[in-house]
Amino acid sequence: MPRTGVVDAHVHLYPAEVAADPAGWAARMGEPLWGELVTPQPGRRVQQGWADVDRLLRDMDAAGVERAVLLGWYWQRHETCVWHNDIYAACVRAHPDRLSAFATVQAGADAGPALAEMARARDLGLIGLGELCPWSGGGTLLGEAWLAVFARAAEMGWPVNLHVTDPASRMFPGRVATPLEEIVALAERLPDLRLILAHWGGGLVFHELNTHAWRVLKHCAYDTAATPLLYEPAIYAAGVRAIGAERILFGSDYPLKVFPKAEDGPEFHRVLAQVEAAGLADADRAAVLGGNARRWLGLP
Ligand SMILES: [Zn+2]
Numbered sequence: 001m002p003r004t005g006v007v008d009a010h011v012h013l014y015p016a017e018v019a020a021d022p023a024g025w026a027a028r029m030g031e032p033l034w035g036e037l038v039t040p041q042p043g044r045r046v047q048q049g050w051a052d053v054d055r056l057l058r059d060m061d062a063a064g065v066e067r068a069v070l071l072g073w074y075w076q077r078h079e080t081c082v083w084h085n086d087i088y089a090a091c092v093r094a095h096p097d098r099l100s101a102f103a104t105v106q107a108g109a110d111a112g113p114a115l116a117e118m119a120r121a122r123d124l125g126l127i128g129l130g131e132l133c134p135w136s137g138g139g140t141l142l143g144e145a146w147l148a149v150f151a152r153a154a155e156m157g158w159p160v161n162l163h164v165t166d167p168a169s170r171m172f173p174g175r176v177a178t179p180l181e182e183i184v185a186l187a188e189r190l191p192d193l194r195l196i197l198a199h200w201g202g203g204l205v206f207h208e209l210n211t212h213a214w215r216v217l218k219h220c221a222y223d224t225a226a227t228p229l230l231y232e233p234a235i236y237a238a239g240v241r242a243i244g245a246e247r248i249l250f251g252s253d254y255p256l257k258v259f260p261k262a263e264d265g266p267e268f269h270r271v272l273a274q275v276e277a278a279g280l281a282d283a284d285r286a287a288v289l290g291g292n293a294r295r296w297l298g299l300p
Contacts, residue, residue, distance in 0.1 A: 002064055003063065003064030003065075003272065004064055004066065005066055005286070005289070005290045005291075006063070006064055006065045006066055006067075006250065006268075006272065006289050006290050007065075007066060007067045007068075007069070007249075007250065007289070007290040007293035007294060007299065008060075008065050008067070008068045008069065008250060008251060008252050008254065008268070009069045009161075009196070009223050009249040009250060009251040009293045009296075009297070010069065010071055010131070010161070010198060010223045010224075010225035010249075010251025010252060010253055010254075011056065011068040011069060011070055011071065011251075011252065011253075011254045011255075012070070012071055012072075012073060012131075012253070012254070012255070012256070013051065013052070013053060013056060013070055013087070013088070013091065013255075014050060015052060015087060016052055018050075019050035019052070022035070022038040022039070022048070023035050023038065023039045026038065026039075029077070029079075029080050030076065030077050030080075031075055031076055031077065031080055032076070033076055033136055033174060034073060034075070034076075034174075036173050036174040037173070037174040041173055047229065047256055047257045047258075047260055048255075048256060048257070049254075049255035049256060049257045049265060049266040050255055050266070051254070051255040051265075051266050053091050053094070053095070053099075055255075055266070056068065056254070056255075057095065057098060059254070059266060059267050059268055060098065060268065062267070062268075062269070063267065063268035063269050063272055064272075065268050065272075066098070066290070067097075067098055067099065067100060067293075067299060068098065068099055068100075068254070069099075069100045069101065069102065069128075069251075069293065069297065070088050070091060070092075070099060070100070070101040070102065071101075071102050071104075071130050071131040071161055072084045072085065072088065072101075072102060072103060072104025072130065072131065073104060073131060074104065074106075074131060074132055074133035074134075074136050074137070074163060075104060075106055076106060076136070076137055077106060078105070078106050078108070078113050078114070078117070080106075081103075081104045081105050081106050081114075081117060082117060084104055085103045085104065085117065085120075085121045085124065085126060086124075088101035088102075088103070088126060089101070089121070089124035089125060089126060092124075092125050092126070093125065096125075100127055100297065100299060101125075101126050101127070102126060102127065102128040102129055102130045102131070102159075102161060103117065103118060103121035103122075103126040103128070103129055104129070104130065104131070104132065105117050105118060105129065105132070105149060106137060107134065107139065107143075107145035107146045107148070107149045108137065108139070108145060109145060110145060111144070111145040111146070111148035111149055114145070114149050115148065115149065115152055118149070118152060118153070118156065118158070122156065122158075127158070127159075127297060127298070128153075128158045128159040128160065128161065128196075128297065129149070129153050129158055129159070129160045129161070130159075130160055130161025130162065130196065130198075131161045131162070131163050131198055132160060132161065132162055132163065133162065133163040133176055133178065134146045135176050135177065135178050135179075136163075136176045140182060141182045141183065141185070141186040142182065142185060142186060142189065147186075147189070147190075150186065150190055150193055151190060151193075153193060153194075154190050154192040154193040154194070157194070158194070159194040159195070159196050159221075159296065159297060160193060160194065160195055160196065161196040161197075161198055161223070162178075162183065162195060162196070162197055162198060163176070163178065163198050163199070164178045164180070164183065164197050164198055164199055164200075164201045164202035164204065165177060165178045165199070165202050166199070166200075166202040166203045166230065167179075167180065167202065167203070168203065169202075169230060178202060180201070180202060180203075180204050180207065183195070183197065183201070183204060184204075184207075184212075184213055184216055184217065187216045187217050187219070187220055188216045191216075191219065194219065194220075194221075194296075195219075195220040195221070196220070196221045196222070196223055196249065196296070197220055197221070197222050197223070198222075198223050198225050198251070199223070199224075199225050199226055199227075199230060200222050200223075200224065200227070200230075200231065200235060200239060201220075201222050204217070204222075205222045205239050205242055205243055205248075206238070206239075206242050208242060208243050209242060214243075220247065221247040221248070221249055221292070221296055222239065222243075222247060222248050222249070223248075223249045223250070223251035224236070224239075224248065224249070224250055224251050224252075224275070224288070225251035225252065225253040226252075226253040226256060226258050227258070227271070227274070228258040228259055228270070228271060228274060229256075229258050229260070233274050233277070233278055234278075236274075236275060236278035236279075236280060236288070237278055237279050237280060240280060240284050240288075245280070245281075245283070245284035245285075245287045245288055245292070246287060246292060247292065248287075248288045248292065249288070249292050249293045249296060250275060250288050250289045250290070250293070252268060252271050254266050254267075254268060258270075258271055259271075272289075275288065275289060
């Protein structure tokens with residue numbers, strides 16, 4: 001049976017100028033952290049793949065993905081965030097039936113420019129914030145500037161997608177520690193904030209079995225981005241068992257090569273096949289693959 005109605009809540013796009021020379025582009029833009037992630041290191045495959053908007057739409061069509069939510073990246077410089085937000089605004093304007101997009105901001109020491117950028121991005125049609133990782137710039141979630149950004153997102157009703165690293169995962173260049181207790185503290189401080197914790201919240205999803213964590217986090221959602229790189233496929237059923245299906249959003253992390261041994265380029269088939277083989281009840285699978293994102297993000 002052909003797939004229908006899939007929403008991918010975690011997709012990144014970089015224009016051709018970036019894909020042509022990622023390391024050079026990162027150096028020119030003053031983005032060494034991202035440069036480190038996309039530059040080949042001895043003994044390690046680069047997992048970044050590349051796709052422009054036309055390639056993305058073709059791959060979505062081929063796999064039955066109805067809509068993709070474009071997420072920005074946790075750029076170090078405000079100017080790079082503005083640049084990326086403008087690119088996403090153009091994508092959404094051109095393909096409103098297929099694409100939605102989140103804005104990215106860098107709060108740094110002063111939240112002023114980030115707050116102004118959020119208002120500008122909303123006027124451009126963007127619908128949330130992310131993927132953010134305040135720690136990558138040396139910040140903390142509860143620092144004054146980032147807290148102001150999160151409080152504004154809560155006021156705007158904007159969901160915020162946070163990159164979360166599982167503290168038990170392997171070390172690699174560019175890996176950023178994202179203390180889970182800070183996420184719990186943020187959710188407690190701002191109960192109206194609609195957090196989407198990427199990559200299963202780095203395992204935080206299972207900490208919801210802790211009664212305090214559940215009480216604080218029960219309004220948060222989790223996405224499944226990059227699951228094949230990080231977890232056993234059993235995590236889909238285990239995640240649903242831990243918190244129910246309603247707060248789990250399918251995300252691929254396309255065009256990341258989440259099956260790095262496969263030689264071909266970015267695509268959605270393999271990861272969707274993994275979800276479909278995970279043994280979820282039909283209603284749960286449909287919720288994870290699209291229904292939850294539609295409800296959570298107010299998508300058509
Ligand atoms: Zn991430």
